[in-house]
Amino acid sequence: MLRNKLATAAVKEISKNRSIENRSGYSKYFNPNDFSSLKKSIDRSIDSLETHLNVAAKFHFQRPGKQIRGLLSLSSCKCLGVNKEDSLKWATAVELLHNASLIHDDICDKDQNRRGQPSIFAKYGEQTALCLGDAIVSLSFQLSCLNDRPQDMVRLFSDRMLGAVSGQACERKNVYPNWKEYLEITRGKTSSLLSLPIEGALILSKNSESCPQVKTYFDFAGPIFQIINDIRNFDGSDGAQHTFSDLWDCRPNAIISLFRTYLKNGSVEIFDSWVSDRRSNQNQSDQTKLFNYWRDKIIDSPAREDLLIKVDDLYEESQLNLKNFPKNLNPMINSFNSWLTTEVTSIRNTPYFNINMN
Numbered sequence: 001m002l003r004n005k006l007a008t009a010a011v012k013e014i015s016k017n018r019s020i021e022n023r024s025g026y027s028k029y030f031n032p033n034d035f036s037s038l039k040k041s042i043d044r045s046i047d048s049l050e051t052h053l054n055v056a057a058k059f060h061f062q063r064p065g066k067q068i069r070g071l072l073s074l075s076s077c078k079c080l081g082v083n084k085e086d087s088l089k090w091a092t093a094v095e096l097l098h099n100a101s102l103i104h105d106d107i108c109d110k111d112q113n114r115r116g117q118p119s120i121f122a123k124y125g126e127q128t129a130l131c132l133g134d135a136i137v138s139l140s141f142q143l144s145c146l147n148d149r150p151q152d153m154v155r156l157f158s159d160r161m162l163g164a165v166s167g168q169a170c171e172r173k174n175v176y177p178n179w180k181e182y183l184e185i186t187r188g189k190t191s192s193l194l195s196l197p198i199e200g201a202l203i204l205s206k207n208s209e210s211c212p213q214v215k216t217y218f219d220f221a222g223p224i225f226q227i228i229n230d231i232r233n234f235d236g237s238d239g240a241q242h243t244f245s246d247l248w249d250c251r252p253n254a255i256i257s258l259f260r261t262y263l264k265n266g267s268v269e270i271f272d273s274w275v276s277d278r279r280s281n282q283n284q285s286d287q288t289k290l291f292n293y294w295r296d297k298i299i300d301s302p303a304r305e306d307l308l309i310k311v312d313d314l315y316e317e318s319q320l321n322l323k324n325f326p327k328n329l330n331p332m333i334n335s336f337n338s339w340l341t342t343e344v345t346s347i348r349n350t351p352y353f354n355i356n357m358n
Helices: 002-016 032-046 051-061 068-080 084-109 120-124 126-144 150-170 179-204 208-235 254-260 267-280 287-299 303-322 327-349
Strands: none
Touching: 032 051, 032 068, 032 084, 032 126, 051 084, 051 120, 051 126, 068 084, 068 179, 068 327, 084 120, 084 126, 084 150, 084 179, 120 126, 126 150, 150 179, 179 208, 179 254, 179 327, 208 254, 208 303, 208 327, 254 287, 254 303, 267 287, 303 327
């Protein structure tokens, strides 16, 4: 019954905005021409791939997503006076790297779905997904150094990529991450690739001394960005095949990390044992029953209200650090921050926060 309630609520939410990619309303904060120019640049880049990889890449990029990182690159470069050619190459490099990380993530997590369609892992198999991700990383590095600051740009690019990879690797370091570990993971996977486009624009415009302020802001904004996606995963509006898919697949999720801290009297060991069994495909009988049990426990726990407090704290820190953001980037960061503020203030209206267990 509860699963049906949640699914119904999610369907209503998604129907308000038919396109998964435009669900957040983020696009209104940027020049619509940037979307099309970035998409065309990505298409030109993947045309150089070997035939089989090219086919897989075209399938993946037919749902390009919100292109937030590429748009941040283009907007930052415009604010800083970087020429259009270098701006587009940098934006394409960043967006390609992000998508390569998604393709590799789907291998690690064995995800069957990405942006409302089969993942590369699901449609073409693990080998093709691995090779395609590697090929797209190679393309992104090529583009990142086609400017007059190649050494600095590649150093930044590789450093932020290492942060993202380290975050992904830490996902399975323990059975399930606690809150501190969750923040470390998201700052690696999410914050690194959100600060990267702006830091690169600063280097291209010879303003690299401002990079630390940018990174600090995204150390707090990045986790919020990921938490919003985690909430949408639970209410089914993230394009996944079913609600609570992070719980079913035992992937890191802010809500689950907080829920685990409330387990007492041996319950955490029982939960961890279930997670281990799910990941290793052991003791698979009654998995639906156990999934429903833990899902209901999460919904009925204080984790929901606790998450709102955590988000408010992160948001407050991000706003404090926003004051130190480079002033010449105000038009760009004000657009991003307006979107972030809208998302934070609307969290309570998502279907997940309106489920009544009674």
